[in-house]
Amino acid sequence: MTDQTPDDDAADQSARGCSVVSLQLPLTVRDVGPEDLVDLEWSGGPSHLTALAETVQRGYAEETALIMISAPNQVSIAVGGVDFTRRPGSGELWMLSVRGGWQSLGIGSILIAALEERIRGRGLLRATLSVEHDNPRAEALYRRLGYLRTGTELDGWPIGPGRSYATVCFTMAKTL
């Protein structure tokens, strides 16, 4: 990790003779519908897409919310959900994913803020999540956004017919 800022990067590139231009992009943040699932194939394998479809379905019963962010050309660049049933009194963020090439630009932070807004909208004041023990970059981001470690748990999810992946996760929480 370095203390290099985007301004420092721009100054470095300018010093190397590159021209640096800025572009402001309006991004759309909205609920995922069934018709969007085909556009989210980049976010995971078939089991993940099945989980996304189930999450859309559970959204009709208000058990979950699933949000996506799109670029102005309608390309989907981020997706993530909240489960309101997993931990009573909290909204559990999960399946957070920013498309390759769009990471480290602040999109994940925008996605998490939008999901936290959904939790507040349900009258809940606590957001939780779990992060794999070997994903320090994601954990650092959550810490920067105000999440604190609350424990460790075994987690797992299907990765194919009759196959599951098991892992150790840190649980984290934030008061909204």
Ligand SMILES: CC(C)(COP(=O)(O)OP(=O)(O)OC[C@H]1O[C@@H](n2cnc3c(N)ncnc32)[C@H](O)[C@@H]1OP(=O)(O)O)[C@@H](O)C(=O)NCCC(=O)NCCS
């Ligand atoms: C984890 C993940 C969702 C975060 O999304 P992201 O868009 O990369 O997150 P952000 O850009 O908001 O913040 C992350 C980084 O960008 C930096 N950043 C934030 N806003 C920024 C901005 N405006 N300009 C430049 N950098 C910025 C942060 O400091 C952070 O730095 P890092 O690259 O050293 O980690 C995404 O990287 C991802 O999909 N990773 C793969 C899947 C995964 O690990 N999912 C999480 C499972 S728990």
